[in-house]
Amino acid sequence: MTAAGNMSALSDFVAGGDLKDRVFRDMVEALPVAIYTTDAEGRLTWFNNAAVRLSGRVPQLGTDRWCIAWKIFLPDGAPLPHDRCSMAAALRGEEIPNGIEFIGERPDGTRFWFSPCPAVVRDSEDRIVGGINLLVDITDRKKAGTEAAEQFRAIVETTPECVKIIARDGTLLFMNQPGLTMVGAKRPEDVIGANIYKLIAPEHRARFETMNERVCRGEKAAFEFDIIGLQGIRRQMETHAAPLHQTGGVTVQLALTRDVTQRKRAERAAQLLGAIVDSSDDAIVSKNLDGIITTWNAAAERLFGYTADEAVGQSVTMLIPEDRPDEEPRILARLRRGERVDHFETIRRRKDGTLVDVSLTISPVKDASGTVVGASKIGRDISERKRAERAIQALNQQLTVDLAAMTRMQQLSTRMMQAGDFPELLRETLSSAIAIADADMGNIQLLEDGVLRIAAHQGLDKQFLDFFQTVRPGEAVSGTVLDRYSRVIVEDIASSPIFAGKPSLGLMLGAGIRAVHSTPLVSRGGQVLGVLSMHYRVPHRPAERDLRLLDILARQTADLIERKRAETALLASEARFRQLADTMPQMVWAAQPDGFIDYYNERWYDFTGCDRYLFGDQSWEQTLDPEDLPRVRRAYYDAIESGEPYNIEYRLWDRREQRMRWFVGRALPVRDTRGRVVKWFGTCTDIDEQKRVEEDLRRANQDLEQFAFSASHDLQEPLRSIKIYSELLTTRYGDQLDGDARKFIGYVCGGATRMETLVRDLLAYTQTTKPDGSIELTAAGEALEYARTALAGVITESEARITADRLPTLPVHPTHLQQLFQNLVGNAVKYRTLGRVPEIHVTAEPLKGHWMFSVSDNGIGIDPAYKETIFGLFKRLHTNDEYSGTGIGLAICQRIVERYHGRIWVESEPGRGSTFRFTLPG
């Protein structure tokens, strides 16, 4: 019989009557189950004995409502008001689930567990008219459960792990002490009854909630999550959760949770270490103290070629080359002493047998008690580094060698710059070259008169030297250099076409030579001066670097040779020069580029009487006229400064004549091929005589002009008086004079007139040399016209025809041009052929930079014998009776033309006419 079936029967029973049936009543009374009935309002209407036993009191009919228990508690201990009990609920028409449990308290304080089974009684109209309730005493069963719970509690309290119960909504129902410690709670109240979710790390919270719900639905679960404790400390948890069905059908989560923070940390560290070890570029190997490999990472596999499977369990000695047998025992001995081996560089053998440079760091591995149980070994491949080191070392060695070569060359070039024994310098050069080129023997040949001659040699035997005493172009290696104008390298004489089938082959081999290379010694001007040859005892291919160094050396040597030759040439030319200079009548000196006079010829000492050891740029100053000194000094140093030659006149003291003599000093720089002044040569030429003549001439000219000028003035005055008074005598006293007297007076007058013309012409002659200031441009046509006007009288008289071409304008003083035309045209008219109309033609033709004028006539002409004479002063070909004249006209013309650096001459055919030509600047 089910409870429900019971209830239904009871209901029927209650509804069917007033329980008057004693038998039934007694039976019901005797039931061990507490039963009572209520009216619709829950007022107690009936109860049995069992109800009195259970409740520990006598329920009050009509007063007690809904339940007979003194006090009611929910299973969790919370008090439950009577109107909230299941009977009350049932009377309100609510469904009451089966199996719910409550705790009742008796007036004596004892408690009992019961499970109510309320049912309502309805009338025929289905109205609730009352209720009936059975209270099953489950205290015993509960007691048994409590024992289990006690046992559970005991387990829970002693376990070091967290045990907790969580309601479906996350409320923490229970947590043991270790759990409280884990979450950082000081008292249970701090967390129990509160929601546990807030303790879960935010990133795990959602998952935790899901898990909780699933467990509360009946699943089991195991999961990990982090909590953040009340003290804010994050811990990692691992939990195993199971559903826990509670009375009343509620399922909660029972979880056993372990703090795995430490373990996780250790795991992570281990993982990290593993990752490091695995990903390390260094080989990491551990071994035990017997030398057996225990771990082997990927880098170790890469470095040594063995896989971990192949290596683990093997002895590390498999990596150690045979020539290092005691290395491992020594390492192990150190490890046993707990020592660490740092950066030990050694060699290990790979699986494929090749050797590899490694750097090892070996650390002892100790157990918890500090005992060395093995070693970890970190190996690094240092082959690259070793290779680099070896390369650097090689480079250093090379640099040292190069530096030595350079130093040697530097020293050599310094030596070369100094004056020195030329053959000795060549020997030093050769020795340097042999050292630089790493040769066994060598020689330097110089090209003289088209053949190479050995000038320096080292390590070559007499036979070789004799054979190659002179080498012609095309012969042997050095001769081939001349032909090719470049270096020739013979790596092996035996296979070289240069020597094939030649006697020189045997000779070379006989001299112990197997290889040779020859470098031309080329001057800066591109001329081959000689050849530098290097010889080797074994076939040899010269290094590029050696050849470059030899190039430098060759250039220096060429410079040396060139300089030597220049010096020799200079010495020779200087000697020749001195020889020549000493025999010269001029004074000659030579100076260094800075003006320091280092040579005077014999004539200098002879003339000046100077000390023979007196040299330098001031050595001539005492000899010089003090008046000329500043000027000469300036000219001298200007020339030194500018490198330009000079030409200057000055006076030097003539000790023989005890007077200053005039000299012209000239200096010329001598330059080398690069245009630098290397020497000055100067001369002092005696121009005293010339100077004096010039001076005399100048003075004479001056005197003459002065004389002519004053004479013409002073002569004119008395002439004028003679003329005027002769005239006055004739006009006033003519009738008192006889014929002779008048004739005589006529002679006086005529003589005075001629004298006057002469004086005037003489004046014109002297005036042509007078400077005029600036020269203006004069139109020759106008000057001719002027002359024509001046000559109007004679022209009209002679009926002369004067024609002219178009005449130019030129920079000549107008008076001069007028005088020229007046004289020449006047002469042409004057010296006309009787009975022939004079025809005079004037032309001008341009020549380079000047004009040539021609005045042609058809007159009597001039005997060529006199064509020079006629230009002389007072020179006349005719008597005054034939042709009047002073003999000054052509002299004036010549003087004028010469003043303009022109020339005047005559071309004539006697009887046919003359052409006077003159040139003037254009």
Add this chain to the structure above:
Amino acid sequence: VEDNEADAFLIEEAIKMANLPVFLHVARNGEQATQFFDRADRSQDAPCPAVVILDINLPRKPGFEVLRHLRASKRCHDAHVIVVSTSNSPAERGQMADLGANDYFQKPSEFHNFMKLGDLVRSALDGHK
């Protein structure tokens, strides 16, 4: 002022022939000329020249000094000066003109030409009045 007697005569002839109403004083050298001017300065009664005919080449004192003296004189400084000379040197002409000469007469070699000096003196007198 003329040292050459022949020329002095010709100058006199020229003035005479020109029929000029003048007194002619002849100084035979430069010193006489300057003394003549100084006298005029000292005494109102002494004659003061209206026209001075001045040769350049003079003994004792050259023509240019006489001219300078004249131009510095109190009473005679504005006399009309005719320079007479044998030479036709432009330099000489320029120098005298700079010192204040009014006319320049080159002594000609012909009598009738020489007489033209009279015309020059006449126009000088006309200008001076």
